[in-house]
Amino acid sequence: MDSEGMLFKFIKWIFSFCMLTKIVIVAPKLNNFDSNAILNSCEFSCVVASLDKVTTVKEVSDLIQSLADVSFRNEPTVVVGRLGSGINLERFWPNSKPLVVQGGLDRKTVNQSIFIFKRLKKDRTCLLRPHKSLNIPDVAQHKVFSKEMKRSDAVSIAVNIINENCRSFRNVDGSINIGGLHRNEILNNLFQAVKEEIKSHDVSNSQHLQDKKTQYCSNKIFYSSVDGVCKKKNLQDHYDECERIPVPTSFHFFNEYLTQSKPVIITGATEKWPAFQKWTNKFLRAKYGKTRIHIKATPNGEYEGVEDKSLWEGHEHFNIPKQVQEQLLHPDLVVVRPASLDMPFSNFLDLIEDVSKGITVNISAYLEYSSIDDYFPELNSDIKEFDFMHMLKLASLNIWLSDGKTLGKLHFDPFDNLLCQISGEKHVTLFNPHNNERLYEGHIQESQFTYNKSAGSFSRSRLLDSTSMVMSPVDLKRPDLKRFPLFAGTHPLKCSIKAGEVLFMPAFWWHEVQSKPNVTENRNMAVNFWYKPFLTKEFPCAECRLDVNQMYDHLL
Numbered sequence: 001m002d003s004e005g006m007l008f009k010f011i012k013w014i015f016s017f018c019m020l021t022k023i024v025i026v027a028p029k030l031n032n033f034d035s036n037a038i039l040n041s042c043e044f045s046c047v048v049a050s051l052d053k054v055t056t057v058k059e060v061s062d063l064i065q066s067l068a069d070v071s072f073r074n075e076p077t078v079v080v081g082r083l084g085s086g087i088n089l090e091r092f093w094p095n096s097k098p099l100v101v102q103g104g105l106d107r108k109t110v111n112q113s114i115f116i117f118k119r120l121k122k123d124r125t126c127l128l129r130p131h132k133s134l135n136i137p138d139v140a141q142h143k144v145f146s147k148e149m150k151r152s153d154a155v156s157i158a159v160n161i162i163n164e165n166c167r168s169f170r171n172v173d174g175s176i177n178i179g180g181l182h183r184n185e186i187l188n189n190l191f192q193a194v195k196e197e198i199k200s201h202d203v204s205n206s207q208h209l210q211d212k213k214t215q216y217c218s219n220k221i222f223y224s225s226v227d228g229v230c231k232k233k234n235l236q237d238h239y240d241e242c243e244r245i246p247v248p249t250s251f252h253f254f255n256e257y258l259t260q261s262k263p264v265i266i267t268g269a270t271e272k273w274p275a276f277q278k279w280t281n282k283f284l285r286a287k288y289g290k291t292r293i294h295i296k297a298t299p300n301g302e303y304e305g306v307e308d309k310s311l312w313e314g315h316e317h318f319n320i321p322k323q324v325q326e327q328l329l330h331p332d333l334v335v336v337r338p339a340s341l342d343m344p345f346s347n348f349l350d351l352i353e354d355v356s357k358g359i360t361v362n363i364s365a366y367l368e369y370s371s372i373d374d375y376f377p378e379l380n381s382d383i384k385e386f387d388f389m390h391m392l393k394l395a396s397l398n399i400w401l402s403d404g405k406t407l408g409k410l411h412f413d414p415f416d417n418l419l420c421q422i423s424g425e426k427h428v429t430l431f432n433p434h435n436n437e438r439l440y441e442g443h444i445q446e447s448q449f450t451y452n453k454s455a456g457s458f459s460r461s462r463l464l465d466s467t468s469m470v471m472s473p474v475d476l477k478r479p480d481l482k483r484f485p486l487f488a489g490t491h492p493l494k495c496s497i498k499a500g501e502v503l504f505m506p507a508f509w510w511h512e513v514q515s516k517p518n519v520t521e522n523r524n525m526a527v528n529f530w531y532k533p534f535l536t537k538e539f540p541c542a543e544c545r546l547d548v549n550q551m552y553d554h555l556l
């Protein structure tokens with residue numbers, strides 16, 4: 001073995017020794033970074049560094065030492081150190097590229113500055129191998145010392161800057177700040193459907209005992225606790241119902257639902273909307289009949305189901321890049337996208353009316369999440385945003401319209417959702433996003449139905465080289481527990497809304513939506529508000545957990 005190999009083995013040994021004996025390293029030595037060390041650290045953490053001790057002014061040197069020894073000493077997401085002496089900012093990175101700083105490098109103040117190298121987020125959206133070129137973190141330069149500044153001010157200014165750039169939550173003395181405490185409280189109190197079960201079956205025993213038993217049961221994936229006794233779980237009859245509340249204040253909504261990621265049905269919130277009386281098919285046809293829209297169509301009313309790839313023409317020869325194929329958790333499955341058709345809105349109304357009357361068969365058509373602003377702007381005045389949601393940023397406002405017999409298969413959306421039923425009903429089955437291993441989150445190859453208009457039939461001939469990142473491979477109607485055994489440990493929540501009701505569906509909750517028509521109108525219509533989510537997560541990533549969206553840190 002060569003000496004480098006020996007050294008590596010030795011370091012590995014030290015590392016495993018530390019892990020085994022849980023040695024806490026006291027008074028960490030200040031890191032001395034070269035650019036390779038920065039790149040390595042940035043995979044997991046944010047790196048804060050000044051120039052080397054000789055180059056920086058003494059105040060900055062002291063400041064960095066105190067950030068390392070006190071403020072960020074116990075903060076795993078922030079690593080503090082100095083750039084080694086002789087660092088050349090012109091040929092900084094291992095590929096000899098210069099250090100590029102947001103807003104430009106300010107040479108006059110480098111001696112009074114700290115540099116913040118942000119954590120490199122893994123790109124989960126692209127399965128193709130990253131380019132050969134080096135993945136370099138974003139870098140910010142902050143002047144943390146000037147003659148006018150008091151030393152104590154300089155430290156607290158630096159801590160604030162680091163918190164903001166590295167998304168840490170520390171006080172100068174190293175304790176967790178108020179925002180961080182609030183965030184921890186939120187993340188420790190996320191709603192889980194299984195907790196509701198304890199309450200509804202809380203008959204005699206103390207809550208504590210019940211909790212313990214339920215925890216025990218929920219570890220055993222095929223069992224659950226009923227009346228404090230572990231029973232074999234029957235997937236079919238084991239739903240909890242969604243809570244129903246009248247219109248909440250924004251304070252109540254924020255604390256009880258939004259921050260807890262808890263679904264809830266809100267009643268009486270849309271009573272004043274003109275939409276209910278006004279938006280008949282006749283009215284919509286007269287106003288928007290000529291507007292061209294994109295609609296989705298399937299043979300059987302199922303939207304985005306997952307099925308065997310072998311059902312698709314040409315699957316033996318389809319060429320998906322090998323490195324993509326290797327990363328698919330379920331390479332033998334495909335997500336089936338509906339056919340996409342363009343037509344004037346009046347033709348779409350004809351189509352769903354004819355389908356309802358049985359004049360047209362073997363097709364289901366759906367106007368899915370179509371932007372009201374883009375396609376039906378005047379409809380905006382017939383509905384109203386809700387006051388209780390005012391703290392979130394609206395991402396889009398959509399309309400949904402179908403013959404009322406569609407089934408949207410199990411998936412999640414990265415938005416907080418207010419789904420408002422206008423006509424018909426939606427029966428929504430929800431699963432919380434906290435154990436996504438149980439729903440087998442991951443990339444799944446896509447395929448798409450082709451519709452032959454003259455034949456009036458669909459074909460399975462279009463495999464795609466793209467992947468879906470939000471669909472579960474588990475078929476709720478016929479779950480294959482041999483293949484997806486962890487699914488048995490999930491606990492669904494059933495939320496059914498009828499006309500006039502609003503379902504708050506927090507971001508990343510998995511949902512399957514069975515629509516039902518209003519039988520006199522033969523249609524199902526809804527609008528939904530999608531908001532930038534309060535709680536967010538990286539995806540697709542089964543083991544990644546929810547966190548407060550940085551964009552809402554001011555609400556903490």
Ligand SMILES: *[C@@H]1O[C@H](CO)[C@@H](O)[C@H](O)[C@H]1NC(C)=O
Binds near residue numbers: 055109
């Ligand atoms: C930074 O400090 C070093 C050493 O004190 C000095 O030689 C250099 O001129 C300073 N650079 C700037 C831009 O002030």
Ligand SMILES: *[C@@H]1O[C@H](CO)[C@@H](O)[C@H](O)[C@H]1NC(C)=O
Binds near residue numbers: 361362456
């Ligand atoms: C509709 O589908 C059924 C079942 O696949 C088939 O038997 C029937 O012939 C189809 N009808 C038409 C008009 O295509």
Ligand SMILES: *[C@@H]1O[C@H](CO)[C@@H](O)[C@H](O)[C@H]1NC(C)=O
Binds near residue numbers: 452453454455
């Ligand atoms: C569509 O169906 C018609 C009638 O069955 C057939 O002649 C035609 O080739 C089909 N078109 C395509 C593109 O497959």
Ligand SMILES: *[C@@H]1O[C@H](CO)[C@@H](O)[C@H](O)[C@H]1NC(C)=O
Binds near residue numbers: 499520
């Ligand atoms: C169905 O629509 C009709 C006509 O708009 C309406 O009067 C009725 O209340 C609706 N039914 C339900 C159950 O909402």
